Amino acid sequence: MMTNQNCAQNLELVSGQLFTDEVILDIDDVTISYSGNPAVKSVSFPIAKNKITSIIGPSGCGKSTLLRSINRMNDFVEGVTVQGQLSYCGHDVYSSEIDPVEVRRNIGMVFQKPNPFPKTIYKNISWGPVINGYKGSTDELVEKSLRQAALWEEVKDRLHESALSLSGGQQQRLCIARALAMEPDILLMDEPCSALDPISTSHIEDLLFELKARYTIVIVTHNMQQAARISDYTAFLEMGDLIEFGVTDQLFTRPSQRRTEEYVTGRFG
Amino acid sequence: MSSSKSVDMQQMRDIDITKKKVRWGEWMIESSLALCATISVVTTAVIIFILAKESMGFFQVVVPADFFFGTSWVPLLEPSSYGVLPLLWGTLLITFGAALFAIPTGLASAIYLSEYASPRTRSIVKPVLEVLAGIPTVVYGYFALTFxxxxxxxxxxxxxxxxxxxxxxxxxxxxxxxxxxLSDNALRAVPDSLRQGAYALGATSYEVTTRVVVPAGLSGVMASFLLAISRAIGETMAVTLAAGATPNLSFTFLESIQTMTAYIVQVSMGDTPAGGIAYQTLFAVAAFLFVITLILNIVSQWILSKFREEYE
Structure with missing residues (x-):
């Protein structure tokens, strides 16, 4: 089991400022290729603990590829190779002694399209902890996770109905609750609102604010307003290159790169 | 095309849309297509009619209770008795034994093909399996007998x-x-997003397969079992050759038995005169067999149609 402790306090320079937050995950010179074609090129930036970091950029810039390499979900894609270091609490998640299953127990993920299991709401939540040997009360765990995902009030009377009977926005919050039930260190979100209506989207954005007290969140989004609203740090990728990483306010109001400025002001992308 | 020509066309054309023309070519094509579709429906209807009619004749001579619950099947010799249970038992024994072998092996193959095999392995193994399905059943009979x-x-x-x-x-x-x-198809129809969701929760391949993929594809898998079982029940030549023709309420697999289909073959190949009671037994047995496989097919169709709604 990888421990949640021993995460060293890293100090790095970001946009000329000292990065004083605790770094939980350090992306260091990471290149990701599909059958030899690089989709992400020598990208480096830190992920701060208990903050929301968003990764933005035009379609095909490699932002989802980068996100999915953090919990080794790219292992299931044929021909993907990862070079460089992804240090999670001092361990490179791609080193040979790391068990990818353990990595995924500690780094949860929410996908673009809600993907609840065709099981009951209750079983969707308890599934992950139970297969991982959770011995405590699943009733409590289900309630706690659903409350954290702001879904409890809506579903408390129908926990044993199929998760597929929920609306799209509810399904996505269920998937968030399902990931939270594992009490991950980091929650990765791959455009979690792209399949949702504006009301469901704002529910989830509100939720993320509350969640960052306990979790570190990395979110990929194509929606720049969303990134600006919710995140503390933002990384801007274009064609696999990291163009700029910095404090969100600064990146959106006073970007240091011309490409960033053009993208955030909507001149392309 | 010049504009003057279209003006000519308008003047030439008889503008009367009420005049309905019969297009004979269209009519013939439509009718012949409908005829082809009718053939199978009519055939089925005729088969059911003949089975029912001849069975009626049989049941006027033999009390239905003696047929369904009798334990001795001696239709061709005196003193005759017409208890179908030994034949039904033979059929069930073969079906049960076949299912016992084929269900675990088949499901394991499907899981391997859908969840573990590389695309390359799959592209070799699946066609081989399909060839196995295309071998004439009489060949399987000789395979049993000689190997x-x-x-x-x-x-x-x-x-x-x-x-x-x-x-x-x-x-x-x-x-x-x-x-x-069929199970492989059912498992592959399970959306990949479910597998990804499960992996992202720290599940191993084994847990993803047994606790997400197979349960999600279960109705398709069950339907494949039922279809296979109804094939086993209706199977004729392989069983006739391998298991012989001795109606037998035996509880061991070691002796010769006779299935319902094997009985039909035995009698059809002899010179049983049409119209006699021995001849009518064929239809009674066939009608019984038909009802059993029909029920199984309806159940598996129903399960399959349920399966289509599963992930929406």
Whole structure:
């Protein structure tokens, strides 16, 4: 089991400022290729603990590829190779002694399209902890996770109905609750609102604010307003290159790169 | 095309849309297509009619209770008795034995093909399985008689030349591709997003397969079992050759038995006169068999149609 402790306090320079937050995950010179074609090129930036970091950029810039390499979900894609270091609490998640299953127990993920299991709401939540040997009360765990995902009030009377009977926005919050039930260190979100209506989207954005007290969140989004609203740090990728990483306010109001400025002001992308 | 020409067309055309023309070409094509579609429907109807009519004749002579609950099947010799249970038992024994072999093996093959095999392996193994499904069943019968039975007799010398075990094994091999390919289809229809969701929660491949993919595809998998079982029930030549023609309420797999279909073959090949009671037994047995497989097919269709709504 990888421990949640021993995460060293890293100090790095970001946009000329000292990065004083605790770094939980350090992306260091990471290149990701599909059958030899690089989709992400020598990208480096830190992920701060208990903050929301968003990764933005035009379609095909490699932002989802980068996100999915953090919990080794790219292992299931044929021909993907990862070079460089992804240090999670001092361990490179791609080193040979790391068990990818353990990595995924500690780094949860929410996908673009809600993907609840065709099981009951209750079983969707308890599934992950139970297969991982959770011995405590699943009733409590289900309630706690659903409350954290702001879904409890809506579903408390129908926990044993199929998760597929929920609306799209509810399904996505269920998937968030399902990931939270594992009490991950980091929650990765791959455009979690792209399949949702504006009301469901704002529910989830509100939720993320509350969640960052306990979790570190990395979110990929194509929606720049969303990134600006919710995140503390933002990384801007274009064609696999990291163009700029910095404090969100600064990146959106006073970007240091011309490409960033053009993208955030909507001149392309 | 010049504009003057279209003006000419307008002047030439008789503008009367009420005049309905019969297009004979269209009519003929439509009718012949409908005729082709009717053939199978009519055939089915005629078969059901004949089965019902001849069975009626049979049941005027034999009390239905004696047929359904009698334990002795001696239709061709005096004193005759018409208890179908030994034949039904023979059929069930073969079907049960075949299912016992084919369901675990078939499901395991399907899981391997859908969840573990590389695309390359899959592209070789799946066509081979499909070829297995295309082998004429009489070949399986000879395979049983000349290969499986001698092999089994080396292990179990008390085994009869015609025996249920050998029949069950070859019928099992025969229905294996049905289970493997249909279950593979059902498992592959499970959306990849579910697998990804499960992996992202720290599940191993084994947990993803057994606790997400198979349960999600279960109705398709069950339907493949039922279709395969109904094939096993209706199987004729392989069982006749392997298991022989001795109506037998035996509880062991070691002796010769007779299934419902094997009885039909036996009598059809002899010179049983039309119209007699022996002749009518064929139809009674066939009607019974038809009802059993019909019910199984309806159940599996119903399960399959349920399966289509599963992930929406």
């Amino acid at each position: 499986v039975t001698p092999l089994l007799r080396m292990l179990m010398p008390e085994l009869q030349v015609f025996n249920a075990l050998s029949g069950a094994i070859v019928v099992g091999i025969m229905i294996l591709p049905t289970i493997a390919t």
